[in-house]
Amino acid sequence: MAVQLFKRTKQLELKVDEILDLVSQSAMAFDQAIDSYMSEGVSERFNQRLEQVVALEARGDKLGLAVELQMYNETLIPDARGDVLTLLEALDGIIDSFKSVLFYFSTEAPEIPESLRPYYSELAKLSGAAAESLVLAARAFFRDVQTIKDHLHKVHYYEKDADVLVTKIRREIFEMDLPLANKIHLRFFAERIVWISDMAEDVADKLTIYAIKRTI
Amino acid sequence: MEVSILVFLAGGLFLGWSLGANDAANVFGTAVGTHMVRFWVAAAVCSIFVILGAVISGAGAAHTLGKLGAVNTVAGAGMAAFSAALTVYWMTKLGLPVSTSQAIVGAIIGWNLFTGSPTDSGSLMKILATWVACPLLAGVIGVLLFKFTGKLVTWAKLHIFRLDAYTRGGLILAGALGAYSLGANNIANVMGVFVPSNPFTAFGGSELFHFTAIQQLFLLGALAIAIGIFTYSKRVMMTVGSGLFPLSPLAAWVVVVSHSIVLLLFASQGLEHLLASNGLPTIPLVPVSSSQAVVGAVIGIGLLKGGRGIRWRVLGGIASGWITTPIAAGAICFISLFFLQNVFNQRVFQDHAYVLSPPVVEKLAAQGVSSASLAALKDRRFESWAALEEALGALDTPQPALEKTTRAFAMIESLTVARSKLNRLQGSSFSLEQRAALRAMIGAHFLHRWRFEAALAEASAAWRSLALTPSNKLANRQLEDQREEAYLLFRD
Numbered sequence: 001m002a003v004q005l006f007k008r009t010k011q012l013e014l015k016v017d018e019i020l021d022l023v024s025q026s027a028m029a030f031d032q033a034i035d036s037y038m039s040e041g042v043s044e045r046f047n048q049r050l051e052q053v054v055a056l057e058a059r060g061d062k063l064g065l066a067v068e069l070q071m072y073n074e075t076l077i078p079d080a081r082g083d084v085l086t087l088l089e090a091l092d093g094i095i096d097s098f099k100s101v102l103f104y105f106s107t108e109a110p111e112i113p114e115s116l117r118p119y120y121s122e123l124a125k126l127s128g129a130a131a132e133s134l135v136l137a138a139r140a141f142f143r144d145v146q147t148i149k150d151h152l153h154k155v156h157y158y159e160k161d162a163d164v165l166v167t168k169i170r171r172e173i174f175e176m177d178l179p180l181a182n183k184i185h186l187r188f189f190a191e192r193i194v195w196i197s198d199m200a201e202d203v204a205d206k207l208t209i210y211a212i213k214r215t216i
Numbered sequence: 217m218e219v220s221i222l223v224f225l226a227g228g229l230f231l232g233w234s235l236g237a238n239d240a241a242n243v244f245g246t247a248v249g250t251h252m253v254r255f256w257v258a259a260a261v262c263s264i265f266v267i268l269g270a271v272i273s274g275a276g277a278a279h280t281l282g283k284l285g286a287v288n289t290v291a292g293a294g295m296a297a298f299s300a301a302l303t304v305y306w307m308t309k310l311g312l313p314v315s316t317s318q319a320i321v322g323a324i325i326g327w328n329l330f331t332g333s334p335t336d337s338g339s340l341m342k343i344l345a346t347w348v349a350c351p352l353l354a355g356v357i358g359v360l361l362f363k364f365t366g367k368l369v370t371w372a373k374l375h376i377f378r379l380d381a382y383t384r385g386g387l388i389l390a391g392a393l394g395a396y397s398l399g400a401n402n403i404a405n406v407m408g409v410f411v412p413s414n415p416f417t418a419f420g421g422s423e424l425f426h427f428t429a430i431q432q433l434f435l436l437g438a439l440a441i442a443i444g445i446f447t448y449s450k451r452v453m454m455t456v457g458s459g460l461f462p463l464s465p466l467a468a469w470v471v472v473v474s475h476s477i478v479l480l481l482f483a484s485q486g487l488e489h490l491l492a493s494n495g496l497p498t499i500p501l502v503p504v505s506s507s508q509a510v511v512g513a514v515i516g517i518g519l520l521k522g523g524r525g526i527r528w529r530v531l532g533g534i535a536s537g538w539i540t541t542p543i544a545a546g547a548i549c550f551i552s553l554f555f556l557q558n559v560f561n562q563r564v565f566q567d568h569a570y571v572l573s574p575p576v577v578e579k580l581a582a583q584g585v586s587s588a589s590l591a592a593l594k595d596r597r598f599e600s601w602a603a604l605e606e607a608l609g610a611l612d613t614p615q616p617a618l619e620k621t622t623r624a625f626a627m628i629e630s631l632t633v634a635r636s637k638l639n640r641l642q643g644s645s646f647s648l649e650q651r652a653a654l655r656a657m658i659g660a661h662f663l664h665r666w667r668f669e670a671a672l673a674e675a676s677a678a679w680r681s682l683a684l685t686p687s688n689k690l691a692n693r694q695l696e697d698q699r700e701e702a703y704l705l706f707r708d
Contacts, residue, residue: 005384009377143375144373
């Protein structure tokens with residue numbers, strides 16, 4: 001019985017680790033997809049990355065549900081169950097956002113002026129980096145709560161940089177000689193990308209509280 | 217078996233049920249209260265281990281008849297048990313973790329007051345002192361263990377789910393051990409008084425399977441405890457587990473372990489022997505309350521965390537329960553005994569007769585009492601202690617300081633080493649040498665118990681107390697229990 005219990009625990013640990021891997025992988029795929037969009041538009045390479053993120057999101061949903069069910073059925077970590085579920089749902093939300101931004105690019109194919117493209121690539125990198133730092137913080141929450149701060153401050157750093165950059169992009173868009181509809185369209189994409197880093201920051205704030213709860 | 221014994225046995229079973237309803241919370245309350253272990257799992261594990269503890273290890277402690285030993289009639293014992301049980305039940309109904317030992321102590325004092333028997337003030341003070349020392353010590357151990365566990369967990373960097381699994385396993389393991397010792401230590405309180413009038417007989421004569429009469433009696437008591445756990449312990453578990461202070465699962469484990477350490481420190485004869493045999497100072501063996509240990513540990517951890525989360529009102533309720541429990545049990549016992557004796561015509565107290573026989577006078581003279589002053593009372597029989605006391609008081613040179621010794625030596629506790637009772641030795645705890653010494657005494661009759669014990673010591677070295685050194689304490693205590701057992705076997 002005890003062996004069975006520890007086997008199930010090990011499997012649960014692996015599932016949570018895999019969810020975190022999925023977030024990290026989707027951040028990288030997102031970054032690469034935006035890069036390829038900026039250089040080639042909706043190309044085969046872009047679509048491959050989009051499909052990759054879609055598959056990662058589906059796998060994440062499945063794993064998240066399995067972890068949630070096991071935690072409730074076996075009444076695991078009663079004191080931190082709510083926190084863990086909120087965290088996993090928020091991480092799933094981040095993968096979901098990567099997917100939806102890529103879908104917007106795929107379906108609406110915005111025409112991004114040459115001069116703004118490096119900014120969009122940079123913005124995607126900052127959002128991806130914020131998400132990856134969040135993944136490291138989440139790993140620390142599960143295993144080594146003392147080191148969580150080492151990663152959380154990076155999330156805030158990237159989010160702040162992304163905020164500065166998106167303001168710069170907005171200003172440049174509206175200084176350009178483009179029809180208003182195009183300007184609004186371009187702004188929409190910049191805001192969708194920066195929104196991911198905002199999400200990562202919100203989760204990081206929650207993680208700070210969860211970590212305090214775990215240490216006392 | 218007499219019907220009246222069954223009626224009074226019900227008092228003991230009620231106490232068993234109350235013990236299960238209340239004390240099970242001490243070992244599994246924090247686990248259930250923090251939702252780490254489901255109530256049904258806790259109840260099942262607790263019941264199984266209480267029964268195992270009572271049947272396997274309970275018999276060893278039974279010869280002293282537990283703390284109710286002084287109550288010398290079944291009716292009195294049944295009523296004392298019933299009074300203690302009623303008080304515990306009442307407190308359990310209020311959801312308060314009360315101390316069963318306190319209720320029993322209160323009931324015994326009630327019995328003493330009703331029957332005019334003396335209460336040993338030294339023992340009472342010792343017990344009262346532990347009611348303060350035990351929660352304090354549990355609190356200190358809880359704080360130290362909590363800090364140590366916190367550091368260990370940080371160092372080990374366990375995954376949150378792994379830590380959860382280990383904590384769960386630890387809670388069940390600590391709870392099972394706690395339940396085992398609960399059964400072993402408390403069964404004598406529940407059933408010990410019925411040992412002399414045990415209605416069961418031993419069966420299964422083989423070496424592998426032998427079920428003594430005492431074990432059967434204790435199994436019955438343990439079943440009563442198990443029923444108490446299943447039917448009524450959940451509420452106290454929730455008070456202990458989350459009502460007093462919101463505990464984390466790890467803190468819950470620390471509480472259970474601290475409580476077990478405190479009980480072990482005060483109750484382990486083995487530990488005392490180990491310390492003594494290594495020339496280390498020993499810890500006095502005093503009966504302590506597991507409820508107080510648990511509450512002490514919870515509060516200790518609460519204070520370590522700043523004390524803001526402690527629900528002082530709940531704590532106040534529990535602490536006032538500790539004061540009202542012995543008083544209520546004593547009052548209920550006193551009033552019930554009055555009705556039992558005067559309305560139902562039951563004998564609740566057996567007063568001993570006393571005689572200042574020549575060996576008694578000789579023994580008292582050796583203790584410094586002038587035999588000339590006792591000459592007037594020589595060979596006179598007194599039907600009660602009060603009568604002897606009055607006679608002693610009327611002497612030219614009264615000897616009030618020697619009341620205790622006179623009482624112990626002059627008491628008539630006659631016994632005969634009858635051949636017909638020798639078959640009872642089979643289920644006893646005596647060694648072969650001790651049995652041989654008893655067989656050699658067939659037909660001997662003794663008026664006083666101390667004379668019987670002296671004869672035993674003379675007949676065999678196996679019946680002789682060892683030199684009074686700390687390392688011999690355990691062996692001497694066992695011998696004392698065996699002498700009690702021998703007296704109960706052969707008394708007239």
